[in-house]
Amino acid sequence: MAANAGNKIRNAKVVLLGDVGAGKSSLVLRFVKGQFVEFQESTIGAAFFSQTLAVSDETVKFEIWDTAGQERYHSLAPMYYRGAAAAIVVYDISNQASFIRAKKWVQELQAQGNPNTVVALAGNKADLLETRQVQIEEAKTYAQENGLFFMETSAKTATNVNDIFYEIAKRLLQGQPAQNPQAGMVLSQRPNERVVSSASCCS
Amino acid sequence: MDPGPNPTPDDKGLAALSLRAPAALPPDFAAVPEIEDEEEEEDDDEGYFTAASRGGSSSTAAWKEEMEGLEEEEEEEDGPPSPSSSGYAGERGSSLASSAAGGAGIEEPDHHDVDAPQPHGPGAEDWARDKKHADEDDASASWRKRKKHFFILSNSGKPIYSRYGDEHKLAGFSATLQAIVSFVENSADHIKFVRAGKHQIVFLVKGPIYLVCISCTEESYEGLRGQLELMYGQMLLILTKSVNRCFEKNPKFDMAPLLGGTDAVFLSLIRAFSWNPATFLHAYTCLPLAQATRRAASAVLQDIADSGVLFALLMCEHKVISLVGAQKATLHPDDILLLANFILSSESFRTSESFSPICLPRYNPMAFLYAYVHFFDENTYLTLLTTRPDAFYDLKDSRARIQDVLLKANVLLEVQRSLHENALRVEDVPVELSSQSTSLPAQSSQGNSQSLSSEMAIGGPAGLWHFIYKSIYLDQYVSSEFASPIRNPKQQKRLYKAYQKFYASMHDKASGPHRTQFRRDEDYVLFCWITQDFELYAAFNPLADKTQAIKICNRVCQWIRDLENEIFVYGESTLAWQYHHCWGDI
Numbered sequence: 001m002a003a004n005a006g007n008k009i010r011n012a013k014v015v016l017l018g019d020v021g022a023g024k025s026s027l028v029l030r031f032v033k034g035q036f037v038e039f040q041e042s043t044i045g046a047a048f049f050s051q052t053l054a055v056s057d058e059t060v061k062f063e064i065w066d067t068a069g070q071e072r073y074h075s076l077a078p079m080y081y082r083g084a085a086a087a088i089v090v091y092d093i094s095n096q097a098s099f100i101r102a103k104k105w106v107q108e109l110q111a112q113g114n115p116n117t118v119v120a121l122a123g124n125k126a127d128l129l130e131t132r133q134v135q136i137e138e139a140k141t142y143a144q145e146n147g148l149f150f151m152e153t154s155a156k157t158a159t160n161v162n163d164i165f166y167e168i169a170k171r172l173l174q175g176q177p178a179q180n181p182q183a184g185m186v187l188s189q190r191p192n193e194r195v196v197s198s199a200s201c202c203s
Numbered sequence: 204m205d206p207g208p209n210p211t212p213d214d215k216g217l218a219a220l221s222l223r224a225p226a227a228l229p230p231d232f233a234a235v236p237e238i239e240d241e242e243e244e245e246d247d248d249e250g251y252f253t254a255a256s257r258g259g260s261s262s263t264a265a266w267k268e269e270m271e272g273l274e275e276e277e278e279e280e281d282g283p284p285s286p287s288s289s290g291y292a293g294e295r296g297s298s299l300a301s302s303a304a305g306g307a308g309i310e311e312p313d314h315h316d317v318d319a320p321q322p323h324g325p326g327a328e329d330w331a332r333d334k335k336h337a338d339e340d341d342a343s344a345s346w347r348k349r350k351k352h353f354f355i356l357s358n359s360g361k362p363i364y365s366r367y368g369d370e371h372k373l374a375g376f377s378a379t380l381q382a383i384v385s386f387v388e389n390s391a392d393h394i395k396f397v398r399a400g401k402h403q404i405v406f407l408v409k410g411p412i413y414l415v416c417i418s419c420t421e422e423s424y425e426g427l428r429g430q431l432e433l434m435y436g437q438m439l440l441i442l443t444k445s446v447n448r449c450f451e452k453n454p455k456f457d458m459a460p461l462l463g464g465t466d467a468v469f470l471s472l473i474r475a476f477s478w479n480p481a482t483f484l485h486a487y488t489c490l491p492l493a494q495a496t497r498r499a500a501s502a503v504l505q506d507i508a509d510s511g512v513l514f515a516l517l518m519c520e521h522k523v524i525s526l527v528g529a530q531k532a533t534l535h536p537d538d539i540l541l542l543a544n545f546i547l548s549s550e551s552f553r554t555s556e557s558f559s560p561i562c563l564p565r566y567n568p569m570a571f572l573y574a575y576v577h578f579f580d581e582n583t584y585l586t587l588l589t590t591r592p593d594a595f596y597d598l599k600d601s602r603a604r605i606q607d608v609l610l611k612a613n614v615l616l617e618v619q620r621s622l623h624e625n626a627l628r629v630e631d632v633p634v635e636l637s638s639q640s641t642s643l644p645a646q647s648s649q650g651n652s653q654s655l656s657s658e659m660a661i662g663g664p665a666g667l668w669h670f671i672y673k674s675i676y677l678d679q680y681v682s683s684e685f686a687s688p689i690r691n692p693k694q695q696k697r698l699y700k701a702y703q704k705f706y707a708s709m710h711d712k713a714s715g716p717h718r719t720q721f722r723r724d725e726d727y728v729l730f731c732w733i734t735q736d737f738e739l740y741a742a743f744n745p746l747a748d749k750t751q752a753i754k755i756c757n758r759v760c761q762w763i764r765d766l767e768n769e770i771f772v773y774g775e776s777t778l779a780w781q782y783h784h785c786w787g788d789i
Contacts, residue, residue, distance in 0.1 A: 020463060020464065025551070025554070029554065041464075041467070041549065041550035041551050042463070042464030042465075042549070042551060043551045043557075044464075044545075044549045044551045044552060044557060044559045045557055045558055045559020045560060045574075046557065046558055046559065047551060047554060047555045047556070047557050048555055048556045048557070048558065048595070048599075049555050066555075068464075068551075068559075070463045070464050071460050071461060071463060072441070072442060072461045072462075072463070073560075076560065076592075079592060079593075
């Protein structure tokens with residue numbers, strides 16, 4: 001995943017949203033550190049991570065905001081999703097309520113987020129087949145109707161975890177025009193943090 | 204002035220408070236015999252059932268909506284039960300609380316409670332292990348036998364937090380507590396505490412939020428009340444006082460979901476009540492460091508503070524390495540305690556850099572600050588507090604600069620070394636005054652041979668086992684390591700309980716404050732000495748000679764003064780404290 005010398009590096013802010021216990025932190029820790037713990041503690045506020053991913057001849061440097069799912073932090077979410085290049089809305093396939101919560105996040109993103117934001121829907125804990133409450137078809141249909149891309153993931157088994165970030169990277173490099181870094185963005189006001197990216201395509 | 208070691212005032216004042224009818228309060232509460240040993244073990248040493256147990260249920264209206272005043276969905280009403288029986292209790296409690304105030308704090312010091320064999324030390328991973336026993340409720344025998352309960356509830360009787368058991372299942376019990384409070388308030392009075400047999404039920408009313416402690420640990424009313432104040436402060440740190448507005452809009456507002464995922468924070472605070480002297484001294488403690496090392500850390504923090512950070516704190520576990528505040532901003536020791544407790548008990552802060560809204564209740568209970576938290580290693584962490592919600596990247600840069608300086612100046616290495624080596628040991632108290640400013644072990648016991656039996660030789664001179672010294676101007680304290688006779692955590696916890704009682708009796712508003720107190724019981728000789736500048740609490744072997752003990756206390760004070768540049772933080776902000784030393788009550 002290391003960037004090669006000649007690569008263009010594109011920074012991309014990604015935010016994870018979703019209900020308490022859906023597995024946002026677990027997904028991030030799996031992706032960033034390759035780790036998984038069975039009893040992940042609640043996130044406080046928001047945790048910041050970064051990780052780079054090479055896609056063809058380009059490198060995407062993800063700046064990942066893992067937000068807390070707790071209700072009291074809900075009001076902070078716009079600070080993180082505004083100006084995000086991508087959002088991953090996470091639910092737990094064994095918890096119907098978390099899917100309902102995920103839909104609310106999607107609505108909020110559609111209403112208040114940046115229309116250019118790539119939104120991914122992640123049905124996490126895909127290893128918990130026996131206690132599944134959210135059918136894959138249901139989620140797929142919902143994702144199609146709302147223009148999201150969808151994957152079932154498992155932070156525990158690492159299934160689709162890198163893939164979902166890879167897919168985001170690809171989409172960012174493909175279709176998305178350069179983000180307007182100042183559009184309603186609160187957290188990235190540091191000018192030098194934003195590398196102006198070329199809109200060139202890959203693969 | 205000696206408020207006296209005799210146990211009688213307690214009987215006079217408090218006996219009348221006893222509720223003879225067990226039905227008068229939570230049914231059977233007083234009638235249940237205590238589980239002795241294992242119970243107290245559980246008191247502090249339990250498995251993890253922490254965040255997850257309260258996390259899942261929060262699909263109600265969002266915090267934001269609450270704060271912005273959207274309609275809250277209608278809640279089922281919890282009808283308060285008939286206050287007939289509990290009202291009786293409340294009335295008695297309130298009418299007698301004031302007369303008992305003089306007696307509280309000098310309760311007789313018998314210890315049949317057995318303490319936990321859990322190491323108290325700041326091993327953060329242990330704290331989160333307290334079990335909540337979410338399967339219990341007030342009908343469970345095990346729940347009723349627990350030695351110390353803490354409850355937070357709303358003034359409509361809705362449970363917000365319970366140390367043990369599932370809050371949802373405790374709705375009836377919470378309603379009972381609420382009824383007690385409101386019964387007394389209906390007669391234009393305020394309930395302070397109720398005594399029911401061995402149990403003491405302490406109430407603290409904070410606007411729409413009630414905090415209750417039910418305990419049979421024989422701690423003083425003042426001590427328990429202080430603990431409730433800290434519980435409230437911890438809650439404010441997470442939510443701010445503006446949560447009150449939710450109750451103005453909807454008296455039946457269900458606040459419990461807003462505290463989702465914070466069980467570990469409260470449990471670790473409750474544990475701190477039995478090992479961390481900061482919880483009753485209202486002072487913080489520093490990591491001993493060479494002056495130059497601390498200066499290097501302070502200088503770089505000061506630079507950062509000058510560039511728009513409100514407070515910058517570098518801490519190692521619960522000990523302050525350095526702290527600075529922006530101009531005129533001062534940090535209260537209780538806020539330091541609550542902030543450190545919050546950070547250390549939330550595993551999430553250790554996994555990456557975090558940015559989280561927190562409130563410092565003594566600084567401004569109404570407003571959130573934003574905390575950038577970063578752990579440099581297992582136990583050393585930097586907290587930068589700002590009022591700017593968009594400051595993350597700036598603070599991240601600041602952290603990098605601070606980290607550079609700390610590495611270059613070897614501060615982080617020195618911190619690790621100090622953590623293991625620089626503790627104050629009672630064995631090192633200089634016996635000869637001529638040996639001032641050295642910290643060599645005091646092997647010269649011959650000097651005091653008349654008071655040093657072979658047993659006395661264990662520990663420091665004259666049988667000194669432990670001491671705590673609090674500098675009043677600095678709001679800082681230092682405490683020694685525990686000497687071998689109190690090496691085990693059970694004994695340490697017991698000593699802290701004795702100190703807490705001692706503290707309460709020294710600061711008793713009715714009969715005090717007092718200057719000195721000397722008390723001997725079967726466990727120790729305790730000596731306390733309060734002057735304008737400091738408070739000293741010392742524990743000696745129970746056979747220690749009084750004159751010798753007092754002499755040694757003088758030497759301890761001299762020794763502390765000799766070491767003060769290494770064991771206390773002197774900064775610009777601490778200077779500000781000296782001149783604006785005017786902390787009010789909460």
